[in-house]
Amino acid sequence: MNREPEIFNLALTTKDTEYSQVIPDGIVKLQISSRLMGTLKIAYVEGETATKYITIPAGSSGKYMAEFELNGKTLYIQSDTDNDVAEIEVWK
Secondary structure, eight states: OOOOEEEEEEEEOSTTOOEEEEOOTTOOEEEEEETTOOOEEEESSTTGGGTSOEEEOTTOOOEEEESOOOTTOEEEEEESSTTEEEEEEEEO
């Protein structure tokens, strides 16, 4: 089976501000990381990047997810670094 990758570069312009990215349908794998190596907070519910989130630590290679049910869902992301970019790679 030939998997097709897709890349999203989500601009996180202002630190400690929540941004969102919709995950397309049909995704089987996802990798997310910070371009500027900032700390990322990831939530699955709007507004929870300040209260109920997972952390991708600064300098980390990111977070990898596989065999999950995020199809058509939205990720909510914030960075502790101004002008960061959340690099999100997905595979169908």
